[in-house]
Amino acid sequence: MDTALLGVVCGAAGTVVGAAVAYLGPLHLERRRERLEREVGMEDRAAADIARYVNARTAADQWLDLLRRGYQAALENRLDLARCDEGVVRCSDELRLRLTELAHLGMSESRTNPAFTAFRRAAEEIRRRAADGGRADNGDRESVALGRLEACAAERTEWARQVLGRLSARTGLDLSS
Numbered sequence: 001m002d003t004a005l006l007g008v009v010c011g012a013a014g015t016v017v018g019a020a021v022a023y024l025g026p027l028h029l030e031r032r033r034e035r036l037e038r039e040v041g042m043e044d045r046a047a048a049d050i051a052r053y054v055n056a057r058t059a060a061d062q063w064l065d066l067l068r069r070g071y072q073a074a075l076e077n078r079l080d081l082a083r084c085d086e087g088v089v090r091c092s093d094e095l096r097l098r099l100t101e102l103a104h105l106g107m108s109e110s111r112t113n114p115a116f117t118a119f120r121r122a123a124e125e126i127r128r129r130a131a132d133g134g135r136a137d138n139g140d141r142e143s144v145a146l147g148r149l150e151a152c153a154a155e156r157t158e159w160a161r162q163v164l165g166r167l168s169a170r171t172g173l174d175l176s177s
Contacts, residue, residue, distance in 0.1 A: 059094040063091035071146070105170070122148035
């Protein structure tokens with residue numbers, strides 16, 4: 001082969017390789033950057049989903065705590081019904097909001113949540129117990145109210161287990177422990 005022809009072929013090959021590297025290099029870097037952003041976005045989404053679960057769990061715990069304190073105050077005939085009702089409405093609204101957020105993500109049912117229903121029933125029973133005051137037949141109301149509180153705790157635990165399972169599936173993280 002002639003040296004001049006070899007020079008032209010090598011120059012053309014070098015130009016093609018240089019052009020390919022000049023095109024593919026930044027393309028590779030751009031894809032890598034997009035993949036990293038997507039991974040960070042997934043981590044952010046997982047963190048946001050976990051935060052929503054924690055907020056809902058906190059709202060449920062606050063309501064359960066309010067019910068326990070209300071039950072104790074009702075037993076001692078010192079429950080302020082107006083303050084109790086305000087607390088129940090506040091906790092109910094907060095939990096409903098948090099359950100709606102989880103339902104929007106497909107992790108919980110907002111309207112048919114058995115834990116929410118158990119909380120409402122316990123609040124009603126504690127209110128009845130407090131309204132009855134110190135009557136002699138209150139023993140039945142006390143046992144019913146205590147049973148409702150125990151049902152609240154059990155339903156809340158079951159609800160949390162189910163939501164954690166769905167959250168684990170959604171985020172790809174093991175959140176069962």
